[in-house]
Amino acid sequence: MPLLPVLFLSHLDVVPVANETLSNWTYGPFSGAVKEGYVWGRGALDDKVGVSALLEACTLLLREGWRPQRTLYFAFGQDEEVGGEMGAALIAELLARRGVMVDIVYDEGGSVGADGFPPYTTRPIALIGTAEKGYATINARVSAAGGHSSLPPLDGSSAAAVAARLVTSIDRRPPQASLVEPVTSLLAALAPSVPGLRGWLFALAASGLGSPWVERLVAEAFLAHDAPETAALVRNTAAITGLNLGFAENVLPPAATVRINFRMLPGSNISALMDYLHRAAGRDLLHLTFEMDGGQNASLATPVTSATNPYFQMLKTALQEVYQLADGGGRVDVAPTLMAGGTDSKHYLPISRGGALRQTPVSLNRTAGDGRRVHGLNERVSVGDFGRAVCVMRRLLMLVGTLPAPAPASAPAAAS
Ligand SMILES: *[C@@H]1O[C@H](CO)[C@@H](O)[C@H](O)[C@H]1NC(C)=O
Ligand SMILES: *[C@@H]1O[C@H](CO)[C@@H](O)[C@H](O)[C@H]1NC(C)=O
Numbered sequence: 168m169p170l171l172p173v174l175f176l177s178h179l180d181v182v183p184v185a186n187e188t189l190s191n192w193t194y195g196p197f198s199g200a201v202k203e204g205y206v207w208g209r210g211a212l213d214d215k216v217g218v219s220a221l222l223e224a225c226t227l228l229l230r231e232g233w234r235p236q237r238t239l240y241f242a243f244g245q246d247e248e249v250g251g252e253m254g255a256a257l258i259a260e261l262l263a264r265r266g267v268m269v270d271i272v273y274d275e276g277g278s279v280g281a282d283g284f285p286p287y288t289t290r291p292i293a294l295i296g297t298a299e300k301g302y303a304t305i306n307a308r309v310s311a312a313g314g315h316s317s318l319p320p321l322d323g324s325s326a327a328a329v330a331a332r333l334v335t336s337i338d339r340r341p342p343q344a345s346l347v348e349p350v351t352s353l354l355a356a357l358a359p360s361v362p363g364l365r366g367w368l369f370a371l372a373a374s375g376l377g378s379p380w381v382e383r384l385v386a387e388a389f390l391a392h393d394a395p396e397t398a399a400l401v402r403n404t405a406a407i408t409g410l411n412l413g414f415a416e417n418v419l420p421p422a423a424t425v426r427i428n429f430r431m432l433p434g435s436n437i438s439a440l441m442d443y444l445h446r447a448a449g450r451d452l453l454h455l456t457f458e459m460d461g462g463q464n465a466s467l468a469t470p471v472t473s474a475t476n477p478y479f480q481m482l483k484t485a486l487q488e489v490y491q492l493a494d495g496g497g498r499v500d501v502a503p504t505l506m507a508g509g510t511d512s513k514h515y516l517p518i519s520r521g522g523a524l525r526q527t528p529v530s531l532n533r534t535a536g537d538g539r540r541v542h543g544l545n546e547r548v549s550v551g552d553f554g555r556a557v558c559v560m561r562r563l564l565m566l567v568g569t570l571p572a573p574a575p576a577s578a579p580a581a582a583s
């Protein structure tokens with residue numbers, strides 16, 4: 168039987184640049200300036216580098232006369248930043264109609280942490296997203312008596328007071344933290360380079376041999392407090408993204424809406440979010456109703472792609488060969504991670520036998536604030552990293568394109 172095809176994704180669209188921030192860019196966001204050893208511009212990291220690295224790598228291989236031993240598909244969406252419904256979703260549908268099934272999907276995702284994984288370790292680590300969090304927006308509707316603003320209620324039952332208590336409650340007591348795959352595997356990979364008691368607890372929590380108490384301690388006491396990026400790995404996040412109340416300065420509003428955007432861990436679901444909101448509302452529950460927002464479609468977290476999958480190993484090999492060489496032979500760890508945001512790859516999961524692996528082979532130094540350049544000011548990619556991204560893709564294409572028959576049992580592990 169011929170090998171199943173492999174699908175490589177990137178996206179062509181970028182997020183906008185607000186007019187008020189144009190003057191804050193060192194070089195124009197659409198200049199593509201090559202200055203100071205960097206290529207500057209919106210999309211330099213997300214995700215023009217993915218498209219260009221793939222196309223450059225293909226061009227090099229074709230010039231060398233290389234021929235893959237299987238079909239390789241490339242799909243570049245034009246609306247990833249707004250959900251991919253008119254791009255990736257339609258391409259996936261077309262492929263499905265043609266009866267195409269692929270072995271694995273490679274997409275944008277984790278980067279190479281030049282400064283390690285702050286604040287735990289400074290040893291460089293490349294992250295491969297093996298799962299994506301779920302997405303849901305829920306509106307909390309407050310109903311109140313309303314009336315004349317000259318006679319405000321005395322018992323805290325105004326729409327504004329109820330909405331404010333809900334917002335405060337969500338802000339003070341976010342959803343409970345817990346450890347799930349692939350974060351457990353990430354901890355196992357970090358543990359050896361994390362000094363002291365914390366490294367030991369990481370290893371114990373990741374081994375599954377510790378008590379639930381150890382897991383709770385690691386999730387809640389460390390990860391959920393150190394930075395928004397790590398907190399997002401261990402809990403359903405709840406972000407207040409809308410507040411609406413009042414229409415006249417002298418009228419007590421009869422209603423209010425609080426909009427809450429959730430990102431769910433693998434294994435969580437809408438009813439867990441509703442339970443959380445009911446607890447957050449407490450005694451105000453009788454003034455509140457919760458309903459799904461009509462905006463972007465809700466989705467559960469994706470299944471977790473196994474890190475023992477041969478395609479994970481191939482990407483790991485390509486990343487280590489290129490980045491260890493770049494680092495003068497220093498070790499670069501590679502670990503699975505959970506993506507807090509979404510990618511186009513989720514649309515292709517129904518036609519992928521082995522799931523999706525999400526990685527962008529460029530280095531970021533989060534201590535130096537590089538993380539904020541993605542979707543932010545002064546987005547840029549170093550010329551050296553662009554070259555390395557081409558090398559990683561070239562190596563990956565060769566490894567994938569000349570694979571000996573894959574082991575039959577490389578299906579993704581279910582997320583439960
Ligand atoms: C952008 O530049 C303006 C004017 O120089 C400054 O006031 C503002 O703080 C800058 N914004 C950011 C996000 O750096
Ligand atoms: C929803 O998630 C909760 C908490 O993770 C779990 O206890 C419950 O069984 C799930 N319900 C369904 C229908 O999967």
Ligand SMILES: *[C@@H]1O[C@H](CO)[C@@H](O)[C@H](O)[C@H]1NC(C)=O
Pocket residue numbers: 256464
């Ligand atoms: C998202 O929702 C819209 C309507 O609400 C529906 O037409 C569309 O098929 C949904 N997309 C997915 C991927 O479920």
Ligand SMILES: *[C@@H]1O[C@H](CO)[C@@H](O)[C@H](O)[C@H]1NC(C)=O
Pocket residue numbers: 281282532533534535
């Ligand atoms: C990352 O940035 C910090 C702060 O600017 C710097 O001290 C450190 O050397 C950088 N690390 C690497 C590997 O470039």
Ligand SMILES: [Zn+2]
Pocket residue numbers: 178213214247275
């Ligand atoms: Zn992107």
